[in-house]
Amino acid sequence: MTTLGWMDPVLRSARPQTIGALLRYFRDLDQAEEAFQEACLRALKIWPVNGPPRDPVAWLILVGRNVALDDVRRRSKSAPLPADAAISDLDDAESDIAERLDSSHYRDDVLRLLFICCHPDLPAVQQIALALRIVSGMSVKEIARAFLVGESAMEQRITRAKSRVTRADVPFETPGAVERAERLGAVAAMIYLVFNEGYSASGGTVHVRTPLCEEAIRLARLLLTLFPGEPEILGLTALLLLQHARAPARIDGDGAIVLLDDQDRRLWDRDLIAEGLALIDKAVRHRRPGPYQLQAAIAGVHAHAASSKDTDWSEIDQLYATLERLHPSPVVTLNRAVAVNKVHGPAAALAMIEPLAEPLAGYFHFFGVKGGLLMRLGRAEEARVAFDQAIALAHTPAEAAHIRLHLDRLIKENQPA
Amino acid sequence: MLYALLCCHDEAVVRSWTKAEDDAVLAKRHKVTERLAAKGKLGPALRLMPTTAATTVRMGGEPVVLDGPFAETKEALLGFYLIDCDSLDEAIETAKDIGRDEKVVFEIRPVKLFLPNGIAS
Numbered sequence: 001m002t003t004l005g006w007m008d009p010v011l012r013s014a015r016p017q018t019i020g021a022l023l024r025y026f027r028d029l030d031q032a033e034e035a036f037q038e039a040c041l042r043a044l045k046i047w048p049v050n051g052p053p054r055d056p057v058a059w060l061i062l063v064g065r066n067v068a069l070d071d072v073r074r075r076s077k078s079a080p081l082p083a084d085a086a087i088s089d090l091d092d093a094e095s096d097i098a099e100r101l102d103s104s105h106y107r108d109d110v111l112r113l114l115f116i117c118c119h120p121d122l123p124a125v126q127q128i129a130l131a132l133r134i135v136s137g138m139s140v141k142e143i144a145r146a147f148l149v150g151e152s153a154m155e156q157r158i159t160r161a162k163s164r165v166t167r168a169d170v171p172f173e174t175p176g177a178v179e180r181a182e183r184l185g186a187v188a189a190m191i192y193l194v195f196n197e198g199y200s201a202s203g204g205t206v207h208v209r210t211p212l213c214e215e216a217i218r219l220a221r222l223l224l225t226l227f228p229g230e231p232e233i234l235g236l237t238a239l240l241l242l243q244h245a246r247a248p249a250r251i252d253g254d255g256a257i258v259l260l261d262d263q264d265r266r267l268w269d270r271d272l273i274a275e276g277l278a279l280i281d282k283a284v285r286h287r288r289p290g291p292y293q294l295q296a297a298i299a300g301v302h303a304h305a306a307s308s309k310d311t312d313w314s315e316i317d318q319l320y321a322t323l324e325r326l327h328p329s330p331v332v333t334l335n336r337a338v339a340v341n342k343v344h345g346p347a348a349a350l351a352m353i354e355p356l357a358e359p360l361a362g363y364f365h366f367f368g369v370k371g372g373l374l375m376r377l378g379r380a381e382e383a384r385v386a387f388d389q390a391i392a393l394a395h396t397p398a399e400a401a402h403i404r405l406h407l408d409r410l411i412k413e414n415q416p417a
Numbered sequence: 418m419l420y421a422l423l424c425c426h427d428e429a430v431v432r433s434w435t436k437a438e439d440d441a442v443l444a445k446r447h448k449v450t451e452r453l454a455a456k457g458k459l460g461p462a463l464r465l466m467p468t469t470a471a472t473t474v475r476m477g478g479e480p481v482v483l484d485g486p487f488a489e490t491k492e493a494l495l496g497f498y499l500i501d502c503d504s505l506d507e508a509i510e511t512a513k514d515i516g517r518d519e520k521v522v523f524e525i526r527p528v529k530l531f532l533p534n535g536i537a538s
Contacts, residue, residue, distance in 0.1 A: 013433035228485030
């Protein structure tokens with residue numbers, strides 16, 4: 001790190017809390033962002049000289065607020081701008097504001113900021129882009145790169161999304177328990193979207209877009225720090241950690257997808273797995289199961305197994321059955337069928353997914369799984385049709401290549417000897 | 418005299434480090450700890466998981482188990498045990514056992530990295 005390198009992570013990590021508090025103060029997103037920018041510029045000038053403040057977030061909030069007030073004054077051409085030295089002399093004011101801005105205040109500020117990005121009228125991509133821009137502070141250029149679109153197109157999308165949420169009127173009063181729980185649920189879903197966008201990539205050639213996954217984990221951890229006793233937030237964070245732990249094994253040297261069964265598990269990140277399992281341990285103690293906890297538990301069963309053969313598939317089948325009851329969805333049933341195939345064989349699994357043909361008619365994985373099961377049952381012609389449908393629905397070249405691999409195997413096995 | 422160095426850090430900042438930044442900090446420290454180890458002046462070292470993985474057991478009367486790290490400022494860190502348990506439940510029970518009839522608080526933190534001799538390998 002350079003001499004000033006220490007400041008970058010400090011400013012980056014202070015961003016959600018600072019903008020959240022400034023938003024509560026100004027009730028205007030653009031103004032809050034501008035004030036934060038200005039406060040950061042002052043910090044870059046003042047901190048290297050005076051050393052870092054005891055509470056950087058409180059410092060930035062106070063300076064951001066003052067700068068904006070000065071701006072108003074300057075526009076009204078009254079009082080002159082104070083010198084930087086005066087602004088740096090904040091010790092008393094800083095400890096005062098630090099006391100008032102205790103963690104419970106920060107908590108609702110950050111939650112509100114995240115919640116604003118989850119407006120139900122916004123398509124998923126815009127929610128994600130907005131959160132990455134406003135909360136994480138990623139540049140438009142970085143976000144555009146992650147979504148494989150041009151910078152100006154992404155700029156437009158974010159501007160549109162912003163004006164949509166600005167008109168949404170999210171109340172600034174401290175939320176009640178029910179409202180807080182609702183916000184938490186919406187924010188958790190949005191963070192999961194950010195991760196999924198990085199994990200499965202809805203287009204382009206790079207299959208795992210690591211920065212998005214890492215950002216989602218950072219946001220989940222932030223949320224968990226603020227709500228340490230929420231089992232579903234423990235579950236969400238555990239789920240992301242356990243899935244991300246497999247990233248190094250998911251793509252081979254040629255950029256092709258490696259399925260869970262075939263992954264080299266020595267490549268899995270043991271640190272992330274250990275942390276994910278520790279969080280599941282904590283969540284389970286609450287005895288309030290939910291979808292994220294169950295999915296994390298499933299990922300945990302995989303993480304425990306040395307190989308696909310050693311996996312406790314009936315445990316996974318059970319967990320999916322519970323998830324189906326709690327949160328019925330054709331995708332959950334499809335996933336359960338993969339476990340059923342291992343426990344009861346391909347015929348049982350195929351019977352299970354047959355009713356899903358209609359709801360999952362446009363779903364790549366449905367045809368991938370169906371083709372795989374048909375192949376195992378020796379119904380080669382039907383398998384080929386399913387694989388062709390999967391290829392037509394593939395989002396990335398890696399997905400298509402993976403199915404083609406099955407097709408090739410199918411053709412090879414069915415060639416007359 | 419043996420001394421314990423307790424590493425305190427702004428966790429939000431550490432969480433914001435990129436992998437490269439984190440590696441750079443470890444590499445920088447490694448240069449020092451290796452020198453200490455060569456002189457026989459280094460004991461075990463460990464890195465804890467984030468406080469989001471922490472559970473707190475508050476003894477005195479009926480023990481209370483809370484999610485999250487120990488956050489009070491009145492009590493000071495006076496010592497610690499390293500225990501090997503199969504589960505969080507076992508760790509909690511062990512803490513209750515050790516602190517029986519005391520008014521003590523245990524923060525239980527899973528260990529991310531344990532180096533018995535202070536340095537890797």
